[in-house]
Amino acid sequence: FLWLATQDGLNRFDGKDFLVFNKIFDDVTVPSGNKLGRIITGNNNDLWMITSGGKLEKLNLYNHSFETLNKLTRDSVSLPPASSLYINKNNELWIGTENDGLFVYRPVNKSLNRYTAKQDSPIRLSHNHIQSIFADSRNNYWLLTKNGITVINPALKEAKRLLQSPDSSSVISYSAIDEDKEGFLWLGSFGKGLFLKRKEDTSFVPFKGFSSLQAIPSDLVVYAIKTDNEDRIWIGTYGNGLYLINKKD
Numbered sequence: 001f002l003w004l005a006t007q008d009g010l011n012r013f014d015g016k017d018f019l020v021f022n023k024i025f026d027d028v029t030v031p032s033g034n035k036l037g038r039i040i041t042g043n044n045n046d047l048w049m050i051t052s053g054g055k056l057e058k059l060n061l062y063n064h065s066f067e068t069l070n071k072l073t074r075d076s077v078s079l080p081p082a083s084s085l086y087i088n089k090n091n092e093l094w095i096g097t098e099n100d101g102l103f104v105y106r107p108v109n110k111s112l113n114r115y116t117a118k119q120d121s122p123i124r125l126s127h128n129h130i131q132s133i134f135a136d137s138r139n140n141y142w143l144l145t146k147n148g149i150t151v152i153n154p155a156l157k158e159a160k161r162l163l164q165s166p167d168s169s170s171v172i173s174y175s176a177i178d179e180d181k182e183g184f185l186w187l188g189s190f191g192k193g194l195f196l197k198r199k200e201d202t203s204f205v206p207f208k209g210f211s212s213l214q215a216i217p218s219d220l221v222v223y224a225i226k227t228d229n230e231d232r233i234w235i236g237t238y239g240n241g242l243y244l245i246n247k248k249d
Helices: none
Strands: 002-006 009-013 018-021 027-030 033-036 038-041 046-051 055-060 066-068 082-087 093-097 102-106 111-115 130-135 141-145 149-152 159-162 174-179 185-189 194-197 205-207 222-227 232-237 242-246
Touching (some): 141 174, 174 222, 185 222, 185 232
Antiparallel strands (some): 009 018, 038 046, 046 055, 082 093, 093 102, 102 111, 130 141, 141 149, 149 159, 174 185, 194 205, 222 232
């Protein structure tokens, strides 16, 4: 099935017909940022989603019942509005929020940990607003924020902050990331274009194309990045169409 998050409901498409569920998603799109609904496939025949207002919900694909998760544990505080979600192979929930950092929930022992940008946080984040969560081929977690990136190792013991600016005038908000077949990381931003990190690089560098005849604007607003099995990189933008990067050619 193809699942679509829209302002007119949750749509399931089977190649011929649509089935529409009464769930509404945010779709705020501006050049400086976004606030979008999310759909994430779970591990136990569940479809997780972030619906309007940052509400975290899941749909049981067998009986089409919905469950809203206001709290993850009995003793925890109510979940603040969510902005991003990642589910790893251990069924742990990584929940990025709009203003309250990161929550990591382990259903095996029903533990919940919170990480923020505060000095005393066990893992200090670059910013409390998390745009996206991504796991690379080495199982490192990349948290894209409104000011830089936080990279957390698989054991949640070490973290490093990249591209963080102490000067508010030079802050870059990062929007999307993906890894290609060679292990290169492609990073998108709001209004500052596209960045690339090769395997041997210590950090990201701006990517402006392979030549002046096929240049990529340095002020590009990137909303989506996807790499495919042919090692091509698809860059979806705000107002500038779709870019297809073919490294081989």
